[in-house]
Amino acid sequence: MGSPEAAGRALTRRVIGIETEYGISYRHPAGSRELAPDDIARYLFRPIVAKYSSSNIFMPNAARLYLDVGAHPEIATGECDSLIQAMNHERAGDLIVDELAQKAEQILREELPSSSTPPRKGEGRVYLFKNNIDSVGNSYGCHENYLISRETSLKKLGSRLVPFLVTRQLICGAGCIIPAQGDQPAQWSISQRADHVWEGVSSATTRSRPMINTRDEPHADSSRFRRMHVIVGDSNMSEPSFALKVGSMLLMLEMIEAGFELPEVELRDPITQIRQVSRDLSARPPLECVGEKNISALEIQQGYCAAAKRWLDYRQEEGTGTTNAQMVKVVDLWERALGALESGDLSAVDREIDWVIKWNLLKRYQEKFDCALDDPRLAQIDLTYHDIRPGRGLFLVLEARGAVERWSSDAAIAQARDLAPETTRAHLRGRFLRCAEELHAPVTVDWLRLKLNDPEPRMVELGDPLSAHSTEVEELLALMDAHAQRWATSS
Template identity: 60%
Template structure:
């Protein structure tokens, strides 16, 4: 029986963690190694905060991850467009660090920040999605319903790349070709508690960053970083709808793939979604057919969905499903003109194909590899993505003004508003504080701690008391003459 579609079923907290690749060229052909570049990028952060792991005024987390990857984890968001704005604010924050290094190094130095998922020697770095779900929803149920969807989601929201096999890699048998996904070759399990040793599609580590009796965090680590805003919206929005249907008990495809890892890698190399995927019951299904079933379910779900106050507006979810449907129609027909300004891998495939024909070169040519990489350069006015947007060849979903507002302002309808307000006040009076996703702590003169277990709560009198405590002791924080 389908549960009521109101209330908690359509209330969702979401967040995205994005790791960036970095590179630096120096005058006269020199280069700076990523380790050194990362340290120089984060030097002003460390000088100000005595740490390379901080929370910003927008309540996001900015830090230097292992492997010399700058990372931006958005604040808690309630809607798809809100999340998109705060994810793009991360691009601006990281690029600002890169621009500062260029100024320090002088004329001729170029610092590049790439929002992609694979470097030139095959190392992978991630874009992780976080969705708050109810504690009573079992991970087994989530996994059974979500893994087949996530394996095939790359068809509608992949970043795309030219694949060149590395000797000894499991995917060496495919040879050079175009992949719809960058992460497909770098996951090893469907559901697991690991993150790096054997990357799963869904990470089960029980770290809700919220009241653990009420909530759990669904941590999806199989998705590609998105450049095109509509791709990002579809990537997040499709999962949002599938989660709502799972929680409501709405009918969804009941399939179990015989080999998740083989399937995700085979699908990545099929730009029409026609690959037959073996099922555990002995049958087969194509990736396109499976996505069609999920999309059809989402269309029916929207007809009965009763939205809660806040969250993603119904008209925005209608846009999501419209793009989803148009993408599936394009896959079926082979005519991608209806989506070739909205879906990253389609945009990139079209671009690479045109250059390949114009130059008369093979897919493995370094010129095409450079085009592939330059698409992910986040610098406005320099990156290929930015150039295509300016020419009207990539569609927008949000606005520059909305992104600019998200750079310094947290979402006002989640716990992030409390964190941002607390941090701003602490910096104003110079109070020594410690902050994480759930806790706000004034360190002296006597430690005062507030734990925020409800990520939906944007107001809390206890935080008002913390701020009053900082004000009362403002003179204690002034430097001694």
């Protein structure tokens, strides 16, 4: 059942990073004026390009902001070492891109007047959606990154996690309406990403879109670390859903690394089965397994949750990181979510789990409009749930009214917008970038390296993502201070 010795071998402090891609659109209510996503993205990133001569930058809070394939703005958080820290920085990304959207609206008011007569400015709106599927079925991701030891076989680890990921959507999916296709009526799906993955574990990303990407790109000392790249998860609006998504994965990684006893499950056809699970709110139909009796998605999750609860008796904290108290909250929500599914009464988690919050919202509107699931008004509600503009996005309206639960605060999220995580190497990157910005110093930065380009190129490599201290970085900052007058004169 596990032991204190096993707990000692598990890494309970590890780097977490979240990559969020946003859907984008523009509407002008006074006429038919619309813009293609590529065009909107150019307006969105115009201030960034004007300042940095690039649409791919690192910011003073240590996050990376860039324009991804398909004209999707994307933010990758700085390295975090706890789920609450990761939550704050993931939500801070919403603030950052929404600020860009508001600036883009100001530019468009001047450059793209209304088509009405007489022209009316100031009405066009840029919309950013933290979701994973657009109106024509294209999918974009929310990727999770977890630091693991180089000694861990990523492929073997991935194969053990596939049954967990196939069924994890039950507890943290974002939910969506799947439009009618041919004779198939519109359907409800617990997950937005379930229909858009094609392999369990693979080194590809866009071509086959696996649940776990095994490409060896650690962004760290490759002799010590690997990066596990999870592609299958939905973007979350709800803080408890995010905490459960990340927290349950952290617990699974800890238990697997420690050799802790877990249910032995191998699904016969994970790609077909992840789609089956997404369509069934009962989670009860048995899934065909290899060499064992068939088992339902609910039973699979119950087995993992029960193991995680036992693991908490042995789990050892490592200074910073996700605390045992936070993990107790994660397991409590995990249990309640599964209990709600088992009983069919979702009220126990209808303020916490994204897909349940949205499902109840849609049902209320169905009753109000007396309409079927394929009604365009419901599709609009489905989409507007993910609008990140405060006062406009439906989820954020619910949050402002106190109708959903919080795990963090607006103050903590606002701080994460401006400041890097303090307990990882992101802290060093943030200090370096802030100093460079203040002094107008020419620098180059990536996940692993900090480089001062003038007067003589000097680079520091940060191979340990968990280390927030570096004598070499201190020397580099001192060198920048020594040359401050040089750049002040040239600027």
